[in-house]
Amino acid sequence: MIKSIKGVVISETPYKESSKILNILTEEGIIGVISKGCKSLKSPLRVVSNKLTYAEYIIYYHEDSLSTLKEGNIINNLTNIKTDLKLISYLIYITDLTKQVINEGDKSKIFNDYINTVLKIEEGLNPTILTNILEVKYLDYLGAPINFNSCVKCGNTSDIVTISSIEGGYICKNCYTNEIIYDNKVIKMLKMYYLVDIKTIKELNISENVINSINDFLTDYYDTYTGIYIKSKDFLNKSIEY
Numbered sequence: 436m437i438k439s440i441k442g443v444v445i446s447e448t449p450y451k452e453s454s455k456i457l458n459i460l461t462e463e464g465i466i467g468v469i470s471k472g473c474k475s476l477k478s479p480l481r482v483v484s485n486k487l488t489y490a491e492y493i494i495y496y497h498e499d500s501l502s503t504l505k506e507g508n509i510i511n512n513l514t515n516i517k518t519d520l521k522l523i524s525y526l527i528y529i530t531d532l533t534k535q536v537i538n539e540g541d542k543s544k545i546f547n548d549y550i551n552t553v554l555k556i557e558e559g560l561n562p563t564i565l566t567n568i569l570e571v572k573y574l575d576y577l578g579a580p581i582n583f584n585s586c587v588k589c590g591n592t593s594d595i596v597t598i599s600s601i602e603g604g605y606i607c608k609n610c611y612t613n614e615i616i617y618d619n620k621v622i623k624m625l626k627m628y629y630l631v632d633i634k635t636i637k638e639l640n641i642s643e644n645v646i647n648s649i650n651d652f653l654t655d656y657y658d659t660y661t662g663i664y665i666k667s668k669d670f671l672n673k674s675i676e677y
C-alpha cells in the first residue's frame with residue numbers, strides 16, 4: 436500500500452553499502468523505513484533521509500515490517516533552528532522526549548503538539564517557554580498530570596499558596612509546611628501552559644523570572660514523577676546557564 440506521511444526522521448542507521456534505515460516520527464507513531472541508495476550523492480532521497488528532517492514521505496507501507504521510501508518532499512528546512520546550537524539542543528531534547536511519549540496516548544495529538552512546538556521555535560518564539568508547554572502537556576501521557584484544581588493534600592480549592600513539584604500540585608494555606616513559595620504569576624502561567632493550543636500562539640510575553648521558575652519547577656517535577664531520564668535535557672540546562 437502506498438501511503439503519504441508527514442514526519443521527522445528521529446534516527447538513521449547505515450544499511451548495506453548505500454542505504455539507510457530511518458525511523459520517522461509521525462501522527463501514526465514511529466515508522467521504520469528503508470531508504471534505498473540514499474547515501475549516493477545523486478539520490479533524490481539523500482536530503483530527506485537525514486536525521487531531524489521534517490518532510491512528507493511517500494512510502495510503500497508494510498504494517499509488520501520495514502516500509503520502503505519511495506519519495507520525500509521537505510515541508511520545512513528548520514533553517515533557523517539548525518543554524519543555532521542552542522536551538523538544536525532544544526530540538527533534540529523535545530524530539531527525544533516525544534519519542535518516549537508517542538506510544539502512551541493519542542499519537543496524532545502528541546505528534547501535532549510536538550511539530551507545532553518545533554515550528555513555533557523555528558518562527559523565533561521563546562524555546563524555553565515552548566519546551567515547557569510541551570512538557571506540561573506530556574505529563575498527562577506519562578501518568579503524572581499536575582493537579583491544577585485543588586490542594587493535593589486536602590482538596591481545598593481556595594487559599595492556594597504555592598505549587599509543589601514534590602507533592603504534585605497546589606498546596607493550600609492550611610497544608611503548607613515548608614514548600615518553595617512560587618509567585619502567583621508562576622502558578623497561573625503554568626496552568627495557561629497546560630491549556631494553551633500551541634498552534635494558536637502568536638507571541639509570548641512572559642517575564643524572565645516567571646519563565647525560569649517554571650522551567651526549574653518542571654525539571655524537578657520530571658525528576659520526581661516521570662522516571663524519564665533524558666541526557667539531552669542535562670545538556671540543555673547547562674547551555675541555558677551560559
Ligand SMILES: [Zn+2]
Binds near residue numbers: 586587590606611
Ligand atoms: Zn490543603
